Amino acid sequence: MTATVLIADDQELVRAGFRALVDSAPDLSVVAEAGDGLSAVEAARRTRPGVVLMDIRMPRLDGVEATRRTITASPDTRVIMLTTFDLDEYVYGALRAGASGFLLKDIPPEDLLTAIRVVAGGEALLAPTVTRRLIEEFANRPEPRRLDGITERELEVLRLIASGLSNTEITQRLHVSMATVKTHVGRLLAKLEARDRAQLVIAAYEANLVRSAHRGQ
Numbered sequence: 415m416t417a418t419v420l421i422a423d424d425q426e427l428v429r430a431g432f433r434a435l436v437d438s439a440p441d442l443s444v445v446a447e448a449g450d451g452l453s454a455v456e457a458a459r460r461t462r463p464g465v466v467l468m469d470i471r472m473p474r475l476d477g478v479e480a481t482r483r484t485i486t487a488s489p490d491t492r493v494i495m496l497t498t499f500d501l502d503e504y505v506y507g508a509l510r511a512g513a514s515g516f517l518l519k520d521i522p523p524e525d526l527l528t529a530i531r532v533v534a535g536g537e538a539l540l541a542p543t544v545t546r547r548l549i550e551e552f553a554n555r556p557e558p559r560r561l562d563g564i565t566e567r568e569l570e571v572l573r574l575i576a577s578g579l580s581n582t583e584i585t586q587r588l589h590v591s592m593a594t595v596k597t598h599v600g601r602l603l604a605k606l607e608a609r610d611r612a613q614l615v616i617a618a619y620e621a622n623l624v625r626s627a628h629r630g631q
Contacts, residue, residue, distance in 0.1 A: 415441070416441055416443050417443070417464040417531065417534040418443055418444075418445045418461070418463045418464045419444050419445065419465050419467060420446045420447070420448065420454065420458055420461060420463040420465070420466045420467070421433060421444060421448070421466075422448040422449075422450075422451070422453070422466060422467065422468045422469055422477070423448075423449070423469040423472070423496070424449050424450055424471075424472045424473055425469075426449070428469075428519070429447050432444075432467055432526075433447065435523050435527065436527070436530070439527050441531070442527065442531075445461045445463050446458075446460070446461045446463065449473075450472050450473045450474040450475065451472045451473070451475025451477060451479065452474045453474075454468065454472070454475075454480045455475070455480055455483040455484050455487060458484040458487055458488050458491055459487040459488060462488050462490070462491065463488075463491055464490075464491065464492065464534045465491070465492050465493070465530050465533055465534050466481075466484060466491060466492070467494055467496055467530075468480060468484075468493050468494065468496065468513070469496055469497075470495050470496065470497045470504050470508060471497070471504075476504070477495055477504065477508065478504050478507045478511050479511070481493045481495065481508060481511040481512055481513050482512060485512040485609070492514040492515075492534060492536075492610070493512065493513045493514060493515070494513070494514065494515035494516070494517060494529060494530065494533055495508045495513045495515065495516045495517070496517055496519050497516070497517075497518060497519065498519050498520075506616075509612055509613070510616060512610075512612075512613070513612060514538055514610055514611070514612045515529055515533045515538065515540065515612070516539075516540050517529055536610060537580060538575075538610065538611035538612035538614070538615055540578070540612075540615065558620060558622040559617065559621040560621070561606070561617070561621050561623075564606075567598065568598050568602055568605075569623065571595065572602055572614060572618050572623060573618060574587060574588075575599070575611055575615060576614070576615045576623060581595050581599065
């Protein structure tokens with residue numbers, strides 16, 4: 415099954431490069447381009463792409479607000495934020511807006527194609543520098559988020575998700591079936607009112623789960 419992609423970037427040369435790369439993959443197809451945030455939202459509403467490659471800094475509407483509006487207009491669309499800066503101040507806002515991935519523009523071509531496939535499949539994908547930024551953002555909060563109603567096993571799964579493990583890796587770590595892991599993930603999504611795994615990652619950081627796991631190692 416082909417995953418459709420919308421490319422939103424204010425630099426025409428960058429869009430052309432991404433289009434050539436994405437269209438070179440037999441299982442991916444570019445359905446639209448946009449040179450600013452408002453055009454990106456309009457194109458997403460019109461084409462309902464599976465994945466949007468969204469530049470975080472664009473004219474008329476920045477990538478964070480464009481992501482929020484895109485997901486409102488096309489709830490099944492996943493957004494990968496792209497930036498030149500590894501410590502972009504928009505990281506947290508973009509993920510809270512519903513972005514499923516956050517990557518640097520200097521990512522190797524094959525890794526970007528893999529990222530599109532991963533996010534199209536419902537996974538979250540964050541560059542290591544972004545993960546470090548999130549830890550720094552939440553590590554010193556005096557009142558971490560409460561996770562009422564979450565079982566110990568679900569907390570364990572949430573920590574592993576926030577650490578970047580896939581469902582398959584979680585099954586291997588916990589020695590349980592894929593069905594069991596999917597059940598836990600589904601319950602976490604419902605209990606935390608999270609749209610996808612990226613928002614589960616945010617919830618884990620807000621609750622300082624990742625920091626606690628790191629200190630316990």
